[in-house]
Amino acid sequence: MMLLSGHASARTGLDRRAVRPRNGTGSTDLRTLRGRLLALVCCLAVLMVGLDSTALNVALPDMQHPLHTSVSGMQWVIDVYNLVVAALIILAGSAGDRIGRRRIFCLGLLLFGLGSALCALAATLQILIACRVVQALGGVMIAPVSLSVITHSFTDTAQRSRAIGMWSAAFGTGLAVGPLVGGALVAADSWRSIFWINVPIALSTLVLTRRFVPESRSSEVRRTDVLGQLLVVVLLGALTYAIIEAPRRGWSAPPILTCLAAAAVALVAFAVWERTCPQPLVDLHFFRSVPFTGSAVISVASFAALGGYLFVSTLYLQDVRGMSAFAAGLWMLPMPLMTVACAPVAGRLSGSQGPRLPLVLAGVAMASSGLLMVVCHGQDRAVSLCLAYALFGAGIGLVDVPATALAVAGMPRTRAGTASAITMAACRIGVVLGVAIFGAVLSLGLTHGLHPGPGGRLAFTAAFGQAEGPIWWIVTGCGAAVALLGLCVTGTWARATAHRSAVALDTAPAAGHTRT
CATH class of the missing domain: 1.20.1250.20 (MFS general substrate transporter like domains)
Structure with a gap:
């Protein structure tokens, strides 16, 4: 979250340099009113x-x-x-x-x-x-x-x-x-x-x-990679459209197949273009680093789970349990509260022990939450539901800081901001895919409208319960993936690839900037 x-x-903690504003603005003092x-x-x-x-x-x-x-x-x-x-x-x-x-x-x-x-x-x-x-x-x-x-x-x-x-x-x-x-x-x-x-x-x-x-x-800025930016828009837009609309139109429908083909072409074209572009939107040398690539995958997996979790939980609380919007907000409150509470804990753990421990703990918390949702939705236990929300919030709070630290580990200081920005984008991509995939799974499983009449509520509740089952298993899988990647991409071999990637980034022509 x-x-x-x-x-x-x-x-x-990445940039300890004093970064001075341009254009003669001078330094700003936090102790002053301004x-x-x-x-x-x-x-x-x-x-x-x-x-x-x-x-x-x-x-x-x-x-x-x-x-x-x-x-x-x-x-x-x-x-x-x-x-x-x-x-x-x-x-x-x-x-x-x-x-x-x-x-x-x-x-x-x-x-x-x-x-x-x-x-x-x-x-x-x-x-x-x-x-x-x-x-x-x-x-x-x-x-x-x-x-x-x-x-x-x-x-x-x-x-x-x-x-x-x-x-x-x-x-x-x-x-x-x-x-x-x-x-x-x-x-x-x-x-x-x-x-x-x-x-x-x-x-x-x-x-x-x-x-x-x-x-x-x-005073030093990179040129805008217009073609790379357009290809990203086509890739994400076409893929998202296909996933969201496929349950309604069918996976074999011409618009869906066209969008999937467009996404595939855009992905290939983006990879080819970014290799040859003098100043690419995303320097592919970053992905030679196992920690960086692992961080991107962790961000996508964890925030895909988050996006889908919020989306489906809201519908469950209000459409199945019949809660008001305010009551649903109260029930979901353990999730953001634990996220906020665990973020500084993750920072301290990352600083003292490295990113492995908080990432493993985050993955275990998210996977446990997914399993609890399977149990509590099947047995309708309020305590289990609140505990599941709290565990998932703790997982999200624990994953964000170490994932970013992992992304910039060993990177040249001049590239740390770019590496962090790519990780931010990976988080948003995860949310997009999570809402699209989880919603598609839910749509495929439902046989009734989301607002059934009084006589159809029992049937709707049963249909929703069956439809949401695979969703919580996906959440469990995402958590397991985060924990496993936390173990795999934080070792000696992984750090060695980060060092080689940093050398390539320092010497690559793409690292150049244009003075304005």
């Missing part, structure tokens, strides 16, 4: 994004009737946002370095606020999905660029670490209280209020940004 905050914690306001602006922005990330999940069942949608429609509401972020997060960071961090940050806030207002006004599912794209274009700029603003504004190492810690805490708090806030807003008004609440936050943050955040940009 800590899609970005854990990465921030990891990056705190410094505290700058940190507050960045924290407020990611708090808003964090709230939106988890609040919307509990509103999905309430959106179905007004929008006349099915499981696949709700998948698109969640996935289109994460799809845009996953595809563009690396580009967004480099755009801030090139064009100006404050300028991109302001644009992100404006688009996020505008997209939220449009989502609140959306009359149909198709309009809502389109408006979520606008919101995502803003969201993809806010998190990485706000972190970059902090990193480049506070040149003192201790102050920068403290500011990043505040940023991480704000994002984690938004994630933790999102289900409760979302449930309360739905109970008080409707699902549209979840979007409306973003508008005043975005506008006030925009005003404060214009007043208190200095402009800065890098």
Whole structure:
């Protein structure tokens, strides 16, 4: 669940250099009013994004009737946002370095606020999905660029670490209280209020940004890999469409086969192009490092489990157990609370013992949660359900920081930020695939609508119970994969490959930059 905050914690210890803002802005002192306001602006922005990330999940069942949608429609509401972020997060960071961090940050806030207002006004599912794209274009700029603003504004190492810690805490708090806030807003008004609440936050943050955040940009930036970026969009978009729509259209339907073929072609073309591009979007030398590749796979597996877990749990609590959105948010609260509580534990364990132990513990916790969900859904035990949520939240809290530390282990310092950004993108890709795959499995298993009449509730509950069984086994498998990879990619041989990859990255032509 800590899609970005854990990465921030990891990056705190990566770059001990003083990074000075450009354009004569000078250093910012966190002890001054201006410094505290700058940190507050960045924290407020990611708090808003964090709230939106988890609040919307509990509103999905309430959106179905007004929008006349099915499981696949709700998948698109969640996935289109994460799809845009996953595809563009690396580009967004480099755009801030090139064009100006404050300028991109302001644009992100404006688009996020505008997209939220449009989502609140959306009359149909198709309009809502389109408006979520606008919101995502803003969201993809806010998190990485706000972190970059902090990193480049506070040149003192201790102050920068403290500011990043505040940023991480704000994002984690938004994630933790999102289900409760979302449930309360739905109970008080409707699902549209979840979007409306973003508008005043975005506008006030925009005003404060214009007043208190200095402009800065890098004197050394990479060229934009336009073709590589387009291929990523085609790959992720076509694959996601095929997975979500296949249960409804059939895997042999021409649109599904066309999308699968397009995804395969885009993947091959991307691999070929990135090998020859002078300054690629993703330098494939990174994947010569077993720890880096393992970190990417761990991030995809763990956050795929997270995306699907939240999606299916929300439907179960409200459509099967008949809870209100607010009650569902209360029931799911152990998950984000344990995520926030375990993230600093993971940081301490990674710092003192390396990434292996927290990764193994994370995998075991997630796998245990999946097994418990099989048991508690079959026997309807409330205590087991809460324990399962807590275990899964602990697993996500434990996995994020060591996965990032593993990704940057042995990398040249000049490439640590890029390695971390790729891991962030892997997390978002995981969420996209998780919602798509888990929703597809659920759709295939259901034979009734998600809102059955009074006479069909028992049949629907039985169908849902059968349909969700494979989902929790997939969660168990994802947890087992995380634990196994934690053991396999942290040994001596793996570290040796990281060293060889670092040498290749240092000498590769792709490492060059363009002065602007």
